[in-house]
Amino acid sequence: MNQLLRISRPRDLSSWTEFFQDPDFYVPAKRLLHPDTKIFTMGSCFAFEVRRALHKRGFRIYPDYKVVPFDPATQVYDKVLERNTMFHYDTFVMRQEFEEIFGLWTDRAANFCEVRNQPANQILGSDVVYQDPTRRLVYGKTLPLLTELSEGISKATREGIAQSDVIVLTLGLTEVWSHNKTGRHFCLPPGAGLGGGEGLASFRASVFSENIKNMRAILDLITAHYPEKHVVISVSPVHLEQTYTGLDVGTASTESKSILRAVAGQIVREYKNATYYPAYEMAQFWRMPVFNKDGRHVLSTFADRVVAGFVAIFSGAPAP
Secondary structure, eight states: OOOEEESSSOOOTTSHHHHHHSOOOEEEOOOOOOTTOEEEEEESHHHHHHHHHHHHTTOEEEOOGGGSOOOTTTEEETTHHHHSOOOOOSHHHHHHHHHHHTTSOOOGGGGOEEEOSSHHHHHHTOSOEEEOTTSTTEEESSHHHHHHHHHHHHHHHHHHHHHOSEEEEEEOOOEEEEETTTOOBOSSOTTOTTOOOTTSEEEEEOOHHHHHHHHHHHHHHHHHHOTTOEEEEEEOOOOOSOOSSSSOHHHHHHHHHHHHHHHHHHHHHHOTTEEEOOHHHHHHHOSSOOBOTTSSSBOHHHHHHHHHHHHHHHHTOOOO
8 A cells, every 4th residue: 555645643534433523635645746846737727726826836837828929919818818827627628738749639720710790809800700619718810820829829738748747637527519520629618708619519418438538548648758747636626617418507517526536536546657636525525615605616725725735745745
């Protein structure tokens, strides 16, 4: 059995009675972090909170999306200037990014689409603009401008993987939209955000077998190209904002998170360079405020405590 570090004092947390009195977690003791460790993050909006909290602690975080040049008069680049991150909500869009990083996907532009009569048109002041729906809120006033921006994002992502020491992946949801012609996946539902992509993609609620296949593909690529890099996986506690399954959103969110938690558990059993960090469980069991007033997004104070434990566990520092 691997040696274990605990976030708090040594206790028998295998017993529900003991755990319930003061919920805490066992996490494998792996020295992954040093003051100069560079961390690559990808995932849902919870990944942004993790990214922000790690940056506050002085870690260099990748990808550095702000290095990508863009002109706000002719291009829309999500909200990168505000938060230096992009969201990848599901394992399908995450896999696409890794496949492009390692040269397995070379035709992202085949998914670009024209956008008319949408907020993006108003923002860029043109009757016709172009969107890269495989990423969140990426538009160009012309097709060459969109191509330039998209290629810049790809370059920053590729460089981020190369320069990082540790990779943190946060799994968000299982509801996906696939392009009807290319089979690739939208980052947002058609028409969401600033509009675009209506009628071009079909919805499905993905299942365990699809998501485990995606995560195996990602881990295989990382291991083959960078065997020295360790991957830390978590499941986002942020609930679905909306479901397209026909279920109520609470039931759909629970099913989505359950599938992803099972996927994460299986991955860390199969890959020695992967570790699970129980951020999702912390949101369920810690007796502290977790969510904002919307009941979905986590409070910064919760994210800070999650990351404080992360840093303590993986650096051998005193527990918070």
